[in-house]
Amino acid sequence: MRYFLNKLGFLLLTIWAALTLNFALPRLMPGNPALNMLAKFQGKMPPQALKAFELQFGFSNQPWPIQYINYLGSMLTGHFGFSYTYYPVHVSTIIAQSLPWTLGLLGISYLVSVVLGTVLGIFIAWRRGGVTDSITPIVSMTFQAIPQFWLAVVFVYFLAFSNNIFPMSHSYGNTEVPGLNWPFIRSVVYHGFLPFLVVFLTSVSGWIIGMRNNMMMTLGEDYVVFAEAKGVSPRRLIFNYAARNAILPQVTSMAIALTTIIGGQILIEQVFSYQGIGFQLTNAVTSEDYPLIQGMFLIVAVFGVVINFLVDILYGRLDPRIRRRGATS
Amino acid sequence: MMQTKKKRNSNSALRGFFRNAKAVVGFSIFSLFVIIGIFAPLLAPYDPQSTNFAPSLGPSVAHFFGTTNTGQDIFSQFIWGTQTSLIVGVGSSLISTLIGFIIGVYAGYKGGTVDGILNTIMNVFLVMPGLALLILIESYLKSSTPLINGVIIAVTGWAWGARVFRSVAMSITNRDFIVAARLSGAKTWRIMFVEILPNMTSQIASNLIYACLGAILAESSLAYLGFESISSNSWGTILFWAQNGGAMLSGSWWWFVPPGIAIALVGTSLALMNFGIDQITNPRLRIHKKRKISKKNPALEPSGGM
Amino acid sequence: MSDRQPILELDHLSVGYQTSAGIVNAVNDVNLTIYKEEIVGLIGESGSGKSTMAYAIMRLLKGDALITNGTIRVMGKDVYAMNLKELRAFRWAQMAMVFQSAMSALNPVMTVQTQMVDTILAHKKGMTRLQAIERANQLLDIVRIDRKAMQSYPHELSGGMRQRVVIAIAIALNPGFVIMDEPTTALDVVVQRSILDQIKEIQKQEKFAVLFISHDFSLVAEMASRVAIMYAGRIIEMTPSQTLQLGERHHPYTEGLLRAIPHLSADNITIEGIPGSPPNLVNLPRGCAFHPRCPVAVDVCKDQRPKAIPSGNGHVECHLFEGEQEVQHG
Numbered sequence: 001m002r003y004f005l006n007k008l009g010f011l012l013l014t015i016w017a018a019l020t021l022n023f024a025l026p027r028l029m030p031g032n033p034a035l036n037m038l039a040k041f042q043g044k045m046p047p048q049a050l051k052a053f054e055l056q057f058g059f060s061n062q063p064w065p066i067q068y069i070n071y072l073g074s075m076l077t078g079h080f081g082f083s084y085t086y087y088p089v090h091v092s093t094i095i096a097q098s099l100p101w102t103l104g105l106l107g108i109s110y111l112v113s114v115v116l117g118t119v120l121g122i123f124i125a126w127r128r129g130g131v132t133d134s135i136t137p138i139v140s141m142t143f144q145a146i147p148q149f150w151l152a153v154v155f156v157y158f159l160a161f162s163n164n165i166f167p168m169s170h171s172y173g174n175t176e177v178p179g180l181n182w183p184f185i186r187s188v189v190y191h192g193f194l195p196f197l198v199v200f201l202t203s204v205s206g207w208i209i210g211m212r213n214n215m216m217m218t219l220g221e222d223y224v225v226f227a228e229a230k231g232v233s234p235r236r237l238i239f240n241y242a243a244r245n246a247i248l249p250q251v252t253s254m255a256i257a258l259t260t261i262i263g264g265q266i267l268i269e270q271v272f273s274y275q276g277i278g279f280q281l282t283n284a285v286t287s288e289d290y291p292l293i294q295g296m297f298l299i300v301a302v303f304g305v306v307i308n309f310l311v312d313i314l315y316g317r318l319d320p321r322i323r324r325r326g327a328t329s
Numbered sequence: 330m331m332q333t334k335k336k337r338n339s340n341s342a343l344r345g346f347f348r349n350a351k352a353v354v355g356f357s358i359f360s361l362f363v364i365i366g367i368f369a370p371l372l373a374p375y376d377p378q379s380t381n382f383a384p385s386l387g388p389s390v391a392h393f394f395g396t397t398n399t400g401q402d403i404f405s406q407f408i409w410g411t412q413t414s415l416i417v418g419v420g421s422s423l424i425s426t427l428i429g430f431i432i433g434v435y436a437g438y439k440g441g442t443v444d445g446i447l448n449t450i451m452n453v454f455l456v457m458p459g460l461a462l463l464i465l466i467e468s469y470l471k472s473s474t475p476l477i478n479g480v481i482i483a484v485t486g487w488a489w490g491a492r493v494f495r496s497v498a499m500s501i502t503n504r505d506f507i508v509a510a511r512l513s514g515a516k517t518w519r520i521m522f523v524e525i526l527p528n529m530t531s532q533i534a535s536n537l538i539y540a541c542l543g544a545i546l547a548e549s550s551l552a553y554l555g556f557e558s559i560s561s562n563s564w565g566t567i568l569f570w571a572q573n574g575g576a577m578l579s580g581s582w583w584w585f586v587p588p589g590i591a592i593a594l595v596g597t598s599l600a601l602m603n604f605g606i607d608q609i610t611n612p613r614l615r616i617h618k619k620r621k622i623s624k625k626n627p628a629l630e631p632s633g634g635m
Numbered sequence: 636m637s638d639r640q641p642i643l644e645l646d647h648l649s650v651g652y653q654t655s656a657g658i659v660n661a662v663n664d665v666n667l668t669i670y671k672e673e674i675v676g677l678i679g680e681s682g683s684g685k686s687t688m689a690y691a692i693m694r695l696l697k698g699d700a701l702i703t704n705g706t707i708r709v710m711g712k713d714v715y716a717m718n719l720k721e722l723r724a725f726r727w728a729q730m731a732m733v734f735q736s737a738m739s740a741l742n743p744v745m746t747v748q749t750q751m752v753d754t755i756l757a758h759k760k761g762m763t764r765l766q767a768i769e770r771a772n773q774l775l776d777i778v779r780i781d782r783k784a785m786q787s788y789p790h791e792l793s794g795g796m797r798q799r800v801v802i803a804i805a806i807a808l809n810p811g812f813v814i815m816d817e818p819t820t821a822l823d824v825v826v827q828r829s830i831l832d833q834i835k836e837i838q839k840q841e842k843f844a845v846l847f848i849s850h851d852f853s854l855v856a857e858m859a860s861r862v863a864i865m866y867a868g869r870i871i872e873m874t875p876s877q878t879l880q881l882g883e884r885h886h887p888y889t890e891g892l893l894r895a896i897p898h899l900s901a902d903n904i905t906i907e908g909i910p911g912s913p914p915n916l917v918n919l920p921r922g923c924a925f926h927p928r929c930p931v932a933v934d935v936c937k938d939q940r941p942k943a944i945p946s947g948n949g950h951v952e953c954h955l956f957e958g959e960q961e962v963q964h965g
Contacts, residue, residue: 010452017453021465029469145596147546149553150568150589157585161577168577220697222739227750229693230727230804231757240753244744256455263460267550281461282554285468293468300461308456320744320788 003316011309018301022294023071026057027064053081057290080298081291085284091295094280099299101171102276105192106265109199117207118250122243124208125215136212140205149267152198156271159194166194169273195268203261210253214246221245248319255311262304277303345609352605358598362591366412373408377401377562388583395583398574406567407587413563417479417548418595422540424483426533429490429540434521436491437498448495454488463551472558475548475565482547483540490536497529534606542599549592564588641711642812642844643669643692643730648705649868650684650691658703659916661687663868665705666943669812674838674845676859676876678852678892680913684868685848686735689814692846693732694722710811728758731805732814736821737797741789747800748785754807774803777837795826802834806841814846819854831858852879852896861949864889867914867924873949886953887929923954931955 062070080091124136160168172178172187218224219242227241266278273279281296283289316322346352365372375381382400389395394403436447462485467473473481501507502525510524526533545564551557552565553572571585650662661684669675679685690696692707694714707714709730717725734740742750751771756762762770772782778799789797798818805813818834819827835858838845849855855862856876864872864886872886879885879893891909911928914920920927926936935954943950944957 010449013449014453014456018457021462025465025469141600142593142597145542145600146593147549147589149550150585150592153568153572153585154589157577157582162580222734222736223742225695225697226732226734226740226801226804227742227753229695229732230754230807231723232753233723233757236753240745241742245742248744259456259458259460262458263550266460266464267553270554278461281464285464286555288468290468293465297461297465300458304458304461305456318744321790 003322004313007309007312007316011305014305015302018298018305019072019075022075022298023068026290053291075298080295083284083292084289085287085292086289091291094292095277095295095299098275098277098280099303101274102265102269102278102303105171105195105269105274105276106199106261108192109196110203110261112196113200113203114207114250114254117204118211118247120204121208121211121250122215122238122246124212125219125242125246126238128216136205137209140209143202143205146202148198148202148264149271151202152195152268152271155194155198167191171274171276191272191274195272195274198268199261199264202264203257206257207250207253211246211250214249215242218242218246248315251311251315251318255308255315258304258308258311262300266300342609346605349605351601355598355601355603355605358594359602362411362415362595362598365408366415369408369412373405375402375405377406377409378560385579385581387581394587395581397570397584398576398579398581403567403584403587406562407564407591409562410564410567410588411591413475413561414545414548414565414592414595417475417482417563418541418545420476421479421483421486421544421548422537424480425487425540425544426490426536428483428487429536430494430526430533431521432487433491433494434498434525435517437495438502438517438521438525440499440502444495447491451488451491451495454485455492457485459486460547460550463547464554464556467551467556470556473556474558475552475561475563478548478551478557479544482544486540486543486547489543490540493532493536494529497532498525501525501528531606531609535603538599538603538606542596545592545595549588564591639670639673641668642671642673642709643667643846644706644708644711645688645692646706646708648688648691648707649703650687650696651701651703653699653701654917656917658701660703661700661868661916662691665868665870667863667870667873669844669846671811672838672842672844673861674847674859676855676862677846677848677865678850678855678862679865680850682913682916683865685850685865686816688865689732689816689846689848692814693726693730695732724758727754727810728808729810730812730814731808731810732816733798733801733805733818735817737794737801738789738821740801741797743789745788746785747787747789747792751785751800751804751807754804758808770807771803774807775800777806777840778803778833793826794822795830798822798830799833802830802837806837806843809841810843812844812846814848816848817850818847820849820851834858852892864892867916867919869924869952871925871952872946874946874951875948878947886951887931887955888925891928891930923952 078092080095083089083091083094086094155166156168160166167173167190171191172184173191176184176187178184223245224237224241227237232241262278265276266281268274269276269278270282277296277299281293281300284292284296347356378401380400382396382402384396384398384400386396394407396402397406432447432451436444436451463478463481466481466485467478470477507520507524510520515524548563549565549568552561552563553568555569555573557563557566557569565588567588568585571581574584576582576584645665645667648662648665648667649660651658651660663684665688667675677685677688687696687700690700691702692709692714694707696702702715709725712725712729714722714725741747745753748768748771751774752764752767755767755770756764759767768785771785775782775784780796780799780803784792784796784800789800792800798821802818815834819830822830831854834845845859847855847858856879859876862874862876862879863870864874866888872889874885874889879889885893888909895908909928910930914924914927920937922938923929923932923936923941926932929936933954939954941952941954941957943952946956
C-alpha cells in the first residue's frame, strides 16, 4: 500500500512538473512567440476565448503567482483552450480524437514486441549455445542503431511507394466509414501494419537479448540449482523458478524504455501521417498552434507517466519483496 | 608513485580495450567518421548549399550520392553533415555527462534530504518523454541550430547518467579513502572530482558513449521534423529536405538512404566500443569466454531509438 | 568398519574445470567412504575444492566443470551412470544437499509452502496436494518453525528460519545421505549453535549420513565422527575427530589448522596462522602441494607426491609418516 501511494505521489508530481513547464516556458522565452501569434487572432475571436489565451500564455497584468493558480485551475478542470488552427475546436476535442489512434498503435506494437521478445528470450536461454544465441546479439545491435524514423521512411519508400504493397500514410482508407464494420477494421489493420513492423523490428531483438541475459543470470542462481536438485521438472524449473524471476528486470526495462518508445512513436506518426497525438504535436509546432502544442505535450507526458505508473504497479504485483514491504517493515 | 600506478592501470585498461576485436572494429568505424568530420572542408567536393547542378541526378562519379531536387550535391552535404552530427553528438554527450556527474555524484555523496530531492528531480526527468519535451522547447525557439539543439538535448537528457553516477557514488562514499579525505577537510567538489571520479571512469566512458549516440539520434530527429534553421547542415536536415523535397515521389532513394546508414554505423560503432569497456570492467566476461553470462548491458536494453 | 553399509563411495575422483590453460583439477584423486548414519566432516580453506566435490556428488556441476576421473556411488548406485530421468528421481529421494546460503537457495518470488510442496510432489506422484501440504507442515514441525511460516516469502523470514526451511526441504523425502555445505556460515553465533544442535537431533532421529563441509575446525570436530582435511583438491588426511587436539600427531597442514584455532581456555589467546597462501590450482607446486608452506618439509617433499599412508583409523598423505608405516608393518 505504501508502495502504491509512493508511486501515485510521484505520478502526480510529474504531471504537476509537466503543467509547470507548460506555464513557465512561454514566460521565460525571449519575445514570447505565442503572444505574437495571438496578435494575429485579435478580432477574429470572441473576447472570452482571447482571455483564455492570455491566461495561458502570460499576456496579462496580473502578478504571475495568481496567473499560475488560475492556470493550474483551468488545466485541472480540463480547459486546455482552443486550437488556433482549428478554431473554434477545443484542444481537448483534438486530444480525444487522436489519443485512441496513438494508444492503439503504440499499445499493440509495444505489447507484441515485449511479449514475443520475452518468450523468445526464454526459449533462447533454454536452448543456450545454439546458432540463434550467437547471431541475435549482433542482429539486435544493428537493428537498434538504425534510427526508427529512417527505417520508417525506407519502408514507406520501398514497400509503399515503389511496390504499393502497403499504404503510404494515414490510419484508414478515405472511403471507409469509421465504426465497428469489417471493411473499416481491415483498413485500420492494413494501414497500421507498416508502422507496427518498424517498431517491432527495431525493438524486439532488444527484448529477446534482455530476457536471455536475465535468464542466463537467473539460471546460475542458487535457488534454480537447488530446485533442479530437488527434482522439479525442467518445464517448471524454466518457467516458475527461472523465468518468473528473470522477468522482473525485464519489467524494469519496460518502464525505462518507455520514454524512448514514445519518442519513436511521435516520429513514426509523422512519417506515416498517422493521426495520433505525436502527429498532432509536430504539426502544431509547424503551424505555431501554441494551445495545441501545450495540450499535446501535456497529454504525451501524462500518457507516459501513467503507463510508467502501471508498469510500477505491475512490478509490485510480481515481486513479493515489494508487494509486502508495508506489512513487514 | 601513485601517479605512475594509476597510469599503468589506465595503460593496461587501454590495452585490454584494444585487444578486444569488437572494440577495435567499433573504434575504427568511429575514427573513420571523425576523420571525415575533421577534414570535411577538404573532402567535400562542392559547396553543400550551391544549387548549380542538374536536379535529382542519381549517384555517379561526379556526384557520389546524386543531387537533390534543387540541384545540390548530396555527397558534400553528407560530408559536412558528418562534421555537424559528430560535434553535436560528442559535445552534447560531454555536457550531459558533466551535468549528470555533478548532480548524480553530489546526490549520492551527500545522501539524506539533498539526495531525496535530487533523486526525485532525476526521476521526473527520466519519465518525462524526452522527444516531446524537446519538441515543446523547440516550439518556442524558432529555427534553432544543431549546436543549440545539442545543448538542449544535454540539458534535458542528463538524468540517465546521473542515475548511474549516483548509485556508484553511494556505494563508495563510505570507503576509507573518501572518509579520510572528508575528515582531513577536503572541499566537496575536490572529493567529487579528485577522489570519486577516478573510481567511476568506466561508467563515465560508458555514459559518454550512450549520450553521444542518444544526442546524434535526437538531433537528427529534431532536424528531420524541421526544427532547425534552413541554413543548417546535418544528417537530420538532409532527411528533412529529402522528405519535403519529394525524394519519395521522384524516386530519389539516394537522398535519404546515406544519412540513415551513417547514423546506424556510428551507433553500431559506439555500441561495439562499449563492449570493449564492458570487458575491462567485468573480468568475468574475460575469463569465461564460452559462458557469456554478461552483465546487463545497456546497449542491449530494448529501446527503439528516438 | 567394513561390516557397515557404505552410503557414499568416492573412488579416485577427480573434478576439473576447462580453462584456457587446459583442464585444471579442483578435486584430485579423492577416495572417501561414508557409512550409514555417519557424520563425516570435510574441512579446507576456500578454494580447496570442498564445494566442487559436493556439487560433483550431487551431479550439479555447471558450465566448464567435469568429472575427469573416478566414480561416485551413492547407496551403491553410480550417480553418473543414470540417465536424466533416473537422476531426477534418485536425487533428493536418496541424497539431498543443504546449500551454503539459505537466502539464495530459496526462490524469492514463491512462498515457503509452494517450494516445499514442489519438492514433495516432484517425487511422490501419487500424492495429492493436500497430503503434500500436510507433509510440509510436519517438516516445519521437525525443524521447529511455526506453521504460519508456510505462507511467507523467503525475505519475510529471519536468516535462521530460512536455513531451517532449507533443511526441512532437504529431509523432505527421508534421504539416506545429506550434504551440508557450510550450513551455518551466514548466521550469527547464537543462531548457528541452535541450528547445529537441531541438525544433530534430526540426524539421530532420521538416521541419514552426512557430509558436513566447513572451514571451521572446532565446529566440524564437534559435529563429525571422522574428519577429512582437504588441501589443493586432495584429501591429505582422514582422521577420527577425537584425535583432533593439540599434541596428537597429524599432517603438518592439519597441525597448522589446529594451531590456528583460538584457545580461550588459556590466560592469553594465542592464534598462529599458516604462513603463505593456498596454492594456485593452475600451477601446483611439484611434489607435495603443501611443501612451500610446510615448516618441516624435507627434500623429498619438493619432487615426490606423498602416497596415502594408513594411520590410526584413517590415512595421511605425508612423507614424514612413511617411516612409521614401515615400523607398523614390521
